Amino acid sequence: MANWSKIESDAKSWIYTAGETIRQSFQNVLQIQSKSNPDDLVTNMDKETEQFLISKINEIYPEHRILGEEGFGHDIQSLEGIVWIVDPIDGTMNFVHQQRNFAISIGIYEDGVGQVGLIYDVVHDELYHAVRGKGAFMNDYKLPDLKDVPLNQAVIALNATWVMENKRFDHNLLVPVAKAVRGTRSYGSATLEFAYVASGRLDAYITLRLAPWDFAAGLILLEEVGAKATTLDGEKINLLGQNSIFVAKKGIHSTILKDYLNK
Ligand code: IPD
Ligand code: CA
Ligand code: CA
Ligand code: CA
CATH class of the missing domain: 3.40.190.80 (D-Maltodextrin-Binding Protein; domain 2)
Structure with a gap:
């Protein structure tokens, strides 16, 4: 059986490293390209972040498969086994125009069931994380069950x-x-x-x-x-x-x- 808390802790450390690299990159000139249309942006940092995360996953968990937005992972047609779903920079337009309001996101599934979720707000240094059945957290703060409002x-x-x-x-x-x-x-x-x-x-x-x-x-x-x-x-x-x-x-x-x- 997979050790989800170990997997979560590895993923957290890689996400923090990737976040630090992105923060450092604010002083560099970005290479910006368009994908499906002129407003659909991708930068060298989207690609480098995905490549970094994938290299770490492949090194420690070679039997796991990876679906990444920028296409450096595997060709995933089913969620059989353990699959990491990676968005290296979510909110690329914000990253380019505002240097805020973007995040690194990793969801890890086993046979289609979500086991570990991580969303890292790089600029605010806020990591939202959850392991299935163990509650969700923002950094060390446990998020309470949601209460309805009118x-x-x-x-x-x-x-x-x-x-x-x-x-x-x-x-x-x-x-x-x-x-x-x-x-x-x-x-x-x-x-x-x-x-x-x-x-x-x-x-x-x-x-x-x-x-x-x-x-x-x-x-x-x-x-x-x-x-x-x-x-x-x-x-x-x-x-x-x-x-x-x-x-x-x-x-x-x-x-x-x-x-x-x-x-
Ligand atoms: C986009 C952002 C945006 C949403 C788009 C996504 P990306 O992701 O999440 O808020 O409206 O549909 O594609 O391309 O910046 O990772
Ligand atoms: Ca995109
Ligand atoms: Ca996205
Ligand atoms: Ca993205």
């Missing part, structure tokens, strides 16, 4: 694409949600938005399309604090696919899903 006292994060027309979802449904809540936010780093829901800084996070490395770690944290996580249709999230994502405190989740999204 919708009119909720602060929710929405990816700004919700205001645009799109094929997948009737974006008009979100206007009454935005009106009903106390406030909306958009941080531009999905993994931090998951970490903020897990730590009660946000009451919900809604976004129209995320990839596995954007939610792999966050789902593990949320499970530990009793949050609900589905697609915007209220369906189970496909861990290896693109999904719409709706994560929230349980009561908020069911109110929005039933009363506003008509599911």
Whole structure:
């Protein structure tokens, strides 16, 4: 049986080293490229961070497989065995433009079950971490189980694409949600938005399309604090696919899903 606390402690030490390298890099000139479109950025630091993490995982856990956003891992078609899902820099646009509001994210799954989740807010030196069944933490602070709030006292994060027309979802449904809540936010780093829901800084996070490395770690944290996580249709999230994502405190989740999204 895998020793998850040892695996977590190794992953933490690698994430801290990677974070320090990223902080040091602020004084260097970044090499910035575009991927699928001009706004989809990747830098040398995204690639170097992924390569560093993968080299460490391969060295200590050669039998584990790795899915990394920048493609330096394996070709992963199933979650059989132990799979590390890595987003080396989540919030690359923030990293480039703001040097803040980005994170390193690692989710570790065994046969499709989330076992270890780590999200490191590099600039604030805040590591959100969880081992399945052992609770979720922010640094040394144990995150309490989430307590529900009424919708009119909720602060929710929405990816700004919700205001645009799109094929997948009737974006008009979100206007009454935005009106009903106390406030909306958009941080531009999905993994931090998951970490903020897990730590009660946000009451919900809604976004129209995320990839596995954007939610792999966050789902593990949320499970530990009793949050609900589905697609915007209220369906189970496909861990290896693109999904719409709706994560929230349980009561908020069911109110929005039933009363506003008509599911
Ligand atoms: C992006 C961020 C962003 C989300 C995008 C992601 P990246 O990740 O999480 O908040 O809206 O969908 O692709 O590319 O910066 O790792
Ligand atoms: Ca990216
Ligand atoms: Ca990402
Ligand atoms: Ca990324």
